[in-house]
Amino acid sequence: MWLPSLLVAIWRITFVSSIGLVTARSSHGDGAPTVSLDDAIFTGVADGLTNVFLGIPYAQPPVGALRFNRPVPVEPYSGAHDAADFGPSCPQQAVPPPTGPPPPGLDMKFTMQLLDVIFNTSAVQSEDCLSVNVWTPSTASATSHLPVLVWIHGGAFQVGGSATTDGGIIVKRSVQMGEPIVLISINYRLSALGFLPxxxxxxxxxGNLGYRDQRLALRWIQKYIRAFGGDPTKVTxxxxxxxxIAVSSQMLTNGGDHEGLFRGAYMNSGAVCPIGDILGAQDIYDEFVATVGCSGTSDTIACLRxxxxxxxxxxxxxxxxxxxxETNALPFAPRTDGDFFSEAPRDLVSKGQMVDVPIVIMGCEDEGTPFAIPNLNISTTEEFHEYLHKYFFVNATSADLDELLTVYPEDPSSGAPFNTGTLxxxxxxxxxxxxxxxGEKEYLDSQRRKNTSVLGAAHISDLLDIFGPTDMTDHLIHFVNYLDPNGVQDAVLDVPQAQSTLGINGVVKWPRYDLESKLKLVYLDGSTPLAVTQDTDREKQTDFMxxxxxxHWLK
Structure with missing residues (x-):
């Protein structure tokens, strides 16, 4: 197969329309950068405008008694350490290779670019995988107090790793802009090892051990980031x-108390999910235990460990x-556990139990196209109805699904890629x-690469621009520095929303989102790369969904 009213400052963006792929560096050379952590010296790699420190463990290896257990902070560092290469990626869930020819018209070059965003990593897999990578300007010191950006990779909680993207691209751009930042990428446990129900x-x-890994990594950053030139009070x-989705989840845990771990959130193609309860997936646990060979044991968790x-x-x-x-009907995924999530995320949001920080929510117009390709054998409304009930809306009635399919009719001209007629x-x-x-309104659209056949402005295609780098990179860097994607002028002047959408020097200004104006920034192809429009695209459908x-939530 192929492939509640929140007291937060929210910017919305739509993307209508090459990521930097990483290779490990295996030699230091003369003048290699070093950093002191506790009683240890870590030696990294000088890479032009940046210094790079890779594969630094932030937790004790989650093996043996620590497998299927909460992460434990790493012991104080000592000795000399080589930080020139990425650490292992966390064990990935296998993705079966495609069978048969690709769908007609599918842009294979573009498709492979998207797959590379997730799968391109030279790192080996190991359970001992809880490490961070740090890119910092070459001129940074412990007294630089630079803003910090923490990258959490995607991959459906099944695949991916911190070695798939080159954070140096963004840090170099920040230096060139005169707005230097420090960037950190992290690994976290995936699939059953990270999200056992x-x-x-x-x-x-x-529950949600992968999220607990991320939380521990954020605490590690608070403790050690000064040594790399970062400011622990300025973390995005x-x-x-x-x-x-993980970013939104970190905003909902702990009663909406971020513990001072971050001051801003930037979200690409994911937000609060309608996740199910951890007890609702007991059959998945039982099947996993049986497949491992632990059924019938007195303590199945101990057996798994x-x-x-x-x-x-x-x-x-x-x-x-x-x-x-089954696409996104994921067997191992975040679920309400009564601990990391005290209640279902949808209820926490409605009660306002969410971190009050500035947020950017960003997405691509045709998010859903890659996830529809594995379902080409669904050819009738009846088959789609059955599919939705079996894999997604198991507690929905037949009438509920009939209503959904009325709002989303069998009309290619109203489907995705949107605004492409019957093509x-x-x-x-x-x-x-x-x-x-x-899905929901949280998934907005970028309209670049809109003319890509079959996929359009597909899920994760915006990362190709952010790691380009392009104007998307600049908006991100502005936000990390000023908590405003427009940069210092609006952050300092607090420009009222009623003013023109043109900022200083005639540059299109990204307006802060509110429920009255519903203004959002749109990235476009062609000679007009940016525009401000009302967030009313497919309003009936998105409100309904x-x-x-x-x-109706996921299993």
Whole structure:
């Protein structure tokens, strides 16, 4: 197969329309940069305008008794350490290779670029994977007090790692702009190792371990970032897809108290999800335990902790991939556990139990197209109805789904890629499925690469621009520095929203979003790269879907 009213400052952006792919550096050379952490010296690599320190562990290896357990902070560092290469990626859930020819018209070059964003990593896989990578301006010192950007990778909580993107691209751009920042990327546990469901996991306090890894990494940053030239009071967390969902989740845990771990949030193609309860996926836990060979034992968690890694990995791989027929009906994913999430995220948001910091929410217009490709064999409304009930809305009635499919009709001209008429209709239901997969208002659209056949402005395509670098990079860097994507002029002057959408020097100003004006910035292809429009695209559908997800959540 192929592939509540919040007291926060929110900017919305839509993307209608090459990421920097990383290679490990294996030699230091003369004058290699060093950093002192506790009683240790870490030696990194000088890379032009940046210094790079890779693979620094932030937690004790989650193996043995620490497998399927909460992360434990690393012991104080001592000795000499080589930080020239990435550490291992966390174990990935296997993605079956595509079978048969690609769909007709699919832009394979562009498709491979998108897949590279997730899968291109030379790092080996190991359970001992909880490490961070740091890119800092070459002139930075412990007294620089630079703003800090923390990158949380995506990959459907199944794949991905911190070695897939080159943070140096963004840091170099920040230096050239005169707005230098420090960037950190982190690994966190994935699939069953990071998001094990079931009563046994809940009783042991093991829900959402991957999120707890991220939280510990943020605490590590508070403790050590000064040594790299960063300011622990000026941290922005940023993620894409599953990483963006993680950003919103870090804003909802702990009663909405961020513990001073970050002051801003930047979210690409992901937000609060309608996740299910950890107990609702007991069958997944039971199947995983049985596949590992731990059924019938008196303590299945203890058995899982001591099972050979190969059995754990094989059991993970036996579950559906996010690029398979079930797509985002993920077996191992964040769930309400009564601990990391005291209540369902949708309820925490409605009660205002969310961190009060400036937020940017960003997305692509045709988010859903990659997730519709594995479903080309769905050809009728009846088949789509059955698919939605079986994999996504298990508690919805037939009438509920009939209403949904009325709002999203069997009309290719109203499907995704949007505004392409009857083009790109790979199957009778493809564009309809892709439209439903776009989901709620949190998933906005970038309109660059809009003319890409079949996919349009697809999920994660915006990262190709951010790691370009392009104007998207500049908006991100502005936000990290000033908590305003327009830069210092608006952050200092506090320009009223009623003023023109043109900023200083005639540059299009990204307006702060409010429920009256509903203004958002749109990235476009062509000679007019930016525009400000009202966020009313497909308003009927997105309002309906937002309400639908509040009533019907994932397993």
């Amino acid at each position: 079931g009563k046994e996991a809940q009783d042991a306090g093991l 967390i940023w993620g894409e897809s599953a990483g963006s 001591h099972a050979p890694y190969e059995q754990i990995k094989s059991a993970m791989d036996s579950f559906p991939s996010f690029l398979g027929y 790109n209709a790979l199957s009778p239901q493809f564009k309809r499925i892709a439209a439903v997969a776009v 937002a309400a639908f997800w509040r009533r």
